[in-house]
Structures are given as structure tokens and as C-alpha cells.
Amino acid sequence: MEPKTNIWIEKDDKVVLSLWRVRLLEAIAETGSISAAASKMGVSYRRAWEKIQECEARLAVKLVDTQTGGSGGGGSSLTPEAVAYVDRFRKFTAGLDEFVSERFEKYFSDI
Amino acid sequence: MEPKTNIWIEKDDKVVLSLWRVRLLEAIAETGSISAAASKMGVSYRRAWEKIQECEARLAVKLVDTQTGGSGGGGSSLTPEAVAYVDRFRKFTAGLDEFVSERFEKYFSDI
DNA sequence: TATCGTTATGATATCACAGCATAACGGAAA
């Protein structure tokens, strides 16, 4: 038995940022491409790309700069706005895991 | 923009208890029937019943005592084990909303 | 100019879930 949590931010009842989406953005920053990030996250390029579109549309902010063609085939990187959102989100959710783990230990350690 | 969270407990990568399921159990306790509880939760009886079966199977514990037929058509009530699980879960998750709200205010109040 | 990996999207298959339908049950009322 193990505790699990999810945390996200909604706007008009729609997800604009979530733990998963922030991880995806971080993966894009690390790998330099949506394709590699999707692979790293274990999802199809298609799905990763769609989620990014969704976030951009709902936040009304460009999050990923993309380039098609070129030496490496192209690539992607985060906009300064995306970096700021990721940073904010990470600070926002910092300590959540510890909070949950401690409480789980306290009340479910015997199971 | 508003923060949202979910919290649950897994066993072998499968959900055994969650905020939603605990609310369902509480609704059964309050109303005295799965049918009324499902309606209260805004889902079909079918779905409510299935989730209870799932929890019982995965926890290997009987959670709901049911009675078919009779004056009111029958009804349901929680077993002592279920009451104990609900209580534990509520204690486990107490304070989570405040934790998240505070942090959200701190880092996203301007948006 | 041919190549190659990436972005960008359409088209189709698959699957969890919602909604509908129905049988069994048994106390209460007729």
C-alpha cells in the first residue's frame, strides 16, 4: 500500500498545468525536442504535442518554441514564460510528497 | 485559476481507496443505500456498485452490508471495517486542502 | 540536391465508462 497524489491548476474547469504537464515541459527543456521528451515520458509524440497545444491555448501563452527541419531535424525549447511557469509550479508543489508520506506513515503504517 | 488535488492509496498499482470512494462510503452511511448515495454523488448506481466491489476485492475486506427486498426495498450500511478505513483516510488527508491553498496563494495569487 | 530527424496533423482502432434494461428479493399492504 502506498499513497499517491496529483496536483494541478484549472481555469474554467479545464486543466492548464499539472504535475505531468510540467514534467513534460521539463523533459523538453532537457532533451531539446518534443519527440525525445515524449519518449522519455512514455507517451506518443502525438499526445505530448496535443497537451502542449492545450496548455498554450488555455494559458494564452506560447510555451514551446519549435523549429522544423535543419541539421538535427529540428527541435524545441521552452519560452521564458514556460520556464517561469515550471519554476512557479515546482515551488507551489514543493513539500507535497513529504506532507503526504508523513501522514500516510502516521495513519496507515500498520497496513 | 484554481488549484486542484487528488489523493488516493494504491496496492499493486491499483486504487484501493480515494477521496471519491471515501465520499461514496460516507454517502452510503448517511443515506442508508447505495442507490441514494450514487445519486448524491451524481453517478449511476452501476458505477457506485462497481467501485465498492473493486475496493472490497482489493482490500480483501467487506465494506458494505447490503439487504435486498423488504419495506424500503432494501438498503446498505457500512461495516465496522469500512468505518475504520473512512476515519483513517479522513485523518490521513486532513489539512491537504489548506496546504495546497496556502501555497497556491503564495505562488499564483497574481494570476 | 539528396538525406534525415523533427514538427505537425489527419485517419483509424481500441477501450474505459455512461446509460439502459432487467431479474431477484422480501417486507408491507390489500
Added chain:
DNA sequence: TTTCCGTTATGCTGTGATATCATAACGATA
């Protein structure tokens, strides 16, 4: 005794979301 009613219990079917497949466009480099 027989009918009635609301609940439990479960099968069946439609549907929307998601996964998988396929393909066009792009452009620096060799």
C-alpha cells in the same frame, strides 16, 4: 395469499476519449 415497490445485482450497448498508424512539410548539412 398475492400484489406492490424500491433496492440490490448484473448484462448489454452506445459513445467519447485516448492510443496507434500514417504522412506531409521543413531546412541545415553533407
